[in-house]
Amino acid sequence: MKSVLIFPLSLWVVGALAHAAIPLNIGEPCSRGHRGILFRVTDPTDFSQGCQVTAVLKKxxxxxxxxxxxxxxxxxxxxxxxxxxxxYHKTCLSIKPASRDAEILCCDNENCRDAWWMALSEQILCLHKGAMRNEVSGEPTVEEEEREVLEQVVEKPSEGGVTIHVEKSPEGVEPVLTVHPSFKQSDVHPH
Incomplete structure (x- = not known):
């Protein structure tokens, strides 16, 4: 009689332990978070300048x-x-918020960097899950439209103002800064 009671109890305990070992959100990347210790670089020219931070990725x-x-x-x-x-640094990510300078976060190794890259990319995609992009065949995408606007502003300024172009120079040489005035073209002359 005792063996009859012990066997179902042992199955229940083994089943409960196995269930506890499997995360409930397996296969659901949108319900996962991510956390860890990263090195936050404060000077993008010197990767030794900065401090360790605890990073917590939420929804x-x-x-x-x-x-x-x-x-x-x-x-x-x-x-x-x-x-x-x-x-130029194997273990670092660059995250660029729209209104601020880029944040450079570094890991101890490439696997950690890859895990953070995946987690951030997945969570950004999950944030926009269900959102619809209006892309019509034959019309430019949002990214292509932005690129065209940028090219017009930089290469062919049509409005009055100043165009500044900075060319990257070899190390040790100051960058070349070129300033061009640009004038708005007008067919009608004011009286």
């Missing part, structure tokens, strides 16, 4: 903490996509 924002104090909160819908992997 709508990325929070950076130094101890108990929140040092930065970046809204995911304000991040210019894609999230960039810094090409």
């Amino acid at each position: 709508d924002c990325l929070q950076l903490f130094r101890g108990n104090k929140e040092t930065a909160r970046i809204a995911l819908d304000a991040i210019e996509t894609p999230v960039h992997i810094v090409p």
